[in-house]
Amino acid sequence: MALEDVLRLVHVLGATVLFGTGIGIAFFMAMAVRTRDPRIIAHVAGIVVIADTIFTATAVVLQPLTGYGLARVVGWPLNEGWILLSLALYVVIGLFWLPVVWIQIRLRDMARHAAAEATGLPPGFDRLYRVWFAFGFPAFFAVVAIFWLMLTKPSIMLLGLN
Template sequence: MLYLCIKYLHVIAAVFLFGFGMGSYLYLIAASRTGNPQVIAHVARMVVRFDAWITTPAGFVQIITGYLLMRLSGLPMSTGWLLTSLVIFVCVGALWLPVLLLQKRLHAMAVGAEASGQPLESRYASVYRWWFWMGVCGFAGMFAIVLMMVTKITPLQLIGLTLGL
């Protein structure tokens, strides 16, 4: 029963991590496409808050519950899908801090433009591009991790099975 409770928390944390993360990502993309500093400032403020208060804690719950599930199930850390998912999780996590900082910078630029009544500075597009592509990489990693959580095989093993290798 303990294992199932921890697994439930692990899945819920994954839903929060992925769901809030993707929602925030898509909302800030949509807001940025308007080019309206007032809209961007409002949405970016909420994105920064949700990522700090919900998405980041969900990531820590993932680490703790994942470790507990590994211990309770008796799986060694060297299990292919487990080790691969952990490596990808660390890589995605390494993108997380820069993404948060870039989101704060996007927010600050939008607030500055809104306060001055000026359009967004040209640097906004460059910061946005970095933020966007880091998000693409992060979510690609998260898709791979969810795939491994469900199938218990690595993406390379899945490709091999698909191709009949």
């Protein structure tokens, strides 16, 4: 298998892990919160934090590395409009993902505390959950846009950079 093939495979697998883990986390967290049971929410949120740490964080690091390597091997100039736009969207995703990681930890801890004290979820839980939920949408659409850019490689002029 040629280096280009390995880089493409790892890059696509990384993108798949980012997208799939994100959607899976969102689904399971939303289903857990719907129960309003602090024990269930605490358990699921704990798994969500672990999954984000193992899968998402690893893929977040690998994506730019494999993308850069692939661009070099294939001969794509790094100032191609579609590459620059993909990188900009990647930064946008990160700007939404980093607070989401912190929020997931807070939601987990709030639910654990409520479960341990046998109380309902605290008042700030729902507000924080809504922020967490809302932050998923721009990140989701940015990932879809990056997929489109990678697949179509449109000719895009960005500020005269390409």
